[in-house]
Amino acid sequence: MAKRSRRTIPMGDMPGTVDEAVDKLISELPLKFRSTIAKMDRWELPALHVTLGPGIRERYGFWRGNEALMESCRVMSGKDRFDIAIGSAMIIDAMWARLRRTHAIRAVK
Secondary structure (H helix, E strand, O other): OOOOHHHHOOOOOOOOOOHHHHHHHHHHHOOHHHHHHHOOOOHHHHHHHHHHHHHHHOOOOOOOOOOOHHHHHHHHOHHHHHHHHHHHHHHHHHHHHHHHHHHHOOOOO
């Protein structure tokens, strides 16, 4: 059997940027989870890295060579090299920041 290059694996509708990955992740989460994440403090985010991180890396193509998303993460990090774990953490952190703006419960006067 011939070995397939990572670049030949179809990426389908994989996100190509961190913003697209955040959009996709938020759309896949039930409202209850979005609200729960919006209420989390920053120090609680490592729990999400452990629980959501592996799924992000698998579903969004980090292991299959989603070069566009990996490059977007690398550029956003400001580093010369890309680290898969840091990439999924960046997506989670960006999702949390967006949910804090859009899904946080506010007091009504």
